[in-house]
Amino acid sequence: MTVAVNSSQAGEPVFYLADEHPHPEGYSTSLGFWIYLMSDCLIFAMLFAAFGVLGANYAAGPAPKDLFDLDLVAVNTSMLLLSSITYGFAMLTMQQNKVAQTQMWLAITGLFGLAFIGIELTEFAHMIHEGATPQRSAFLSAFFTLVGTHGLHVSCGLIWLVTLMVQVQKFGLIEANRRRLMCLSMFWHFLDVVWIGVFTFVYLLGVLR
Amino acid sequence: MNTDTHAAGAHDHHHDDGHAHSTFSGYMLGFVLSVVLTAIPFWLVMSGTLPSKQITALVIMAFAIVQIVVHMIYFLHMSPKSENGWTMMALIFTIVMVVIALSGSLWVMNHLNSNMMPMHEMTGMK
Numbered sequence: 481m482t483v484a485v486n487s488s489q490a491g492e493p494v495f496y497l498a499d500e501h502p503h504p505e506g507y508s509t510s511l512g513f514w515i516y517l518m519s520d521c522l523i524f525a526m527l528f529a530a531f532g533v534l535g536a537n538y539a540a541g542p543a544p545k546d547l548f549d550l551d552l553v554a555v556n557t558s559m560l561l562l563s564s565i566t567y568g569f570a571m572l573t574m575q576q577n578k579v580a581q582t583q584m585w586l587a588i589t590g591l592f593g594l595a596f597i598g599i600e601l602t603e604f605a606h607m608i609h610e611g612a613t614p615q616r617s618a619f620l621s622a623f624f625t626l627v628g629t630h631g632l633h634v635s636c637g638l639i640w641l642v643t644l645m646v647q648v649q650k651f652g653l654i655e656a657n658r659r660r661l662m663c664l665s666m667f668w669h670f671l672d673v674v675w676i677g678v679f680t681f682v683y684l685l686g687v688l689r
Numbered sequence: 690m691n692t693d694t695h696a697a698g699a700h701d702h703h704h705d706d707g708h709a710h711s712t713f714s715g716y717m718l719g720f721v722l723s724v725v726l727t728a729i730p731f732w733l734v735m736s737g738t739l740p741s742k743q744i745t746a747l748v749i750m751a752f753a754i755v756q757i758v759v760h761m762i763y764f765l766h767m768s769p770k771s772e773n774g775w776t777m778m779a780l781i782f783t784i785v786m787v788v789i790a791l792s793g794s795l796w797v798m799n800h801l802n803s804n805m806m807p808m809h810e811m812t813g814m815k
Binding site for chain 2: 514515518525529530569571670672676677684687
């Protein structure tokens with residue numbers, strides 16, 4: 481605590497208390513969560529850097545052209561994009577205090593997210609079945625690490641989404657639940673931003689190469 | 690900064706921060722823009738319309754950057770004013786770190802690759 485003492489004209493001291501005033505619960509949550517997202521962004525940047533360095537080392541194995549099915553990637557991208565807009569609708573209905581509609585939009589978001597994970601796992605299974613495993617080449621190690629980490633984030637987001645739907649069902653749209661839904665909104669949209677990098681640099685540029 | 694005005698202003702500000710910016714038209718505009726910005730790169734690569742691969746690569750990278758900015762503004766509701774500018778500060782710091790790490794890694798490893806080339810060619814010989 482810092483106390484500055486000033487003498488006013490009358491001679492009596494005036495105190496200025498430069499002290500932390502009490503904050504309402506969770507007032508700094510969104511900034512803190514944003515800083516977490518930025519640190520997560522650094523993780524993805526490192527994985528992108530690894531992919532950028534190793535992405536052309538096929539070790540005489542399959543190249544992106546032989547493996548990637550752009551139609552499937554386009555469908556997958558649209559799943560994630562649709563889940564982003566439906567989460568946006570969930571936030572809008574949350575602002576209007578409509579519990580049932582918020583729950584419905586959250587459920588739709590979850591289904592799109594599940595479709596995304598399902599398609600991605602099918603793609604992985606197909607690649608592994610063809611012998612393109614993470615052990616095959618440096619390119620495939622970097623690919624599975626980068627895309628797999630993103631998929632893991634989406635899966636965690638889905639678990640979080642279900643948890644919050646149970647919370648909203650039990651306690652309604654209370655202040656704490658609104659704050660949590662806002663954090664998940666940032667997380668979900670952030671994953672969509674990372675996916676833009678993945679489909680551009682991994683899939684599209686990979687097929688171009 | 691005067692503590693009294695800070696205390697009075699900060700609570701109202703933080704309370705509705707993050708909720709106030711989202712509107713239906715904002716989300717829809719962001720969605721339409723990102724659909725267009727996703728569809729064009731996919732179409733360019735799948736149809737091979739542009740004459741050279743380098744041009745296609747540059748164009749789709751430009752589209753990715755624009756789409757990331759669109760997502761930041763319309764979905765993540767970034768603005769220079771949110772949280773008194775601290776989110777923007779954290780974002781700029783992260784971008785600086787990412788650019789240094791990414792360009793540095795690619796640059797160094799690329800040079801390493803070209804300087805190791807004789808060795809590489811020798812091991813490649815049968």
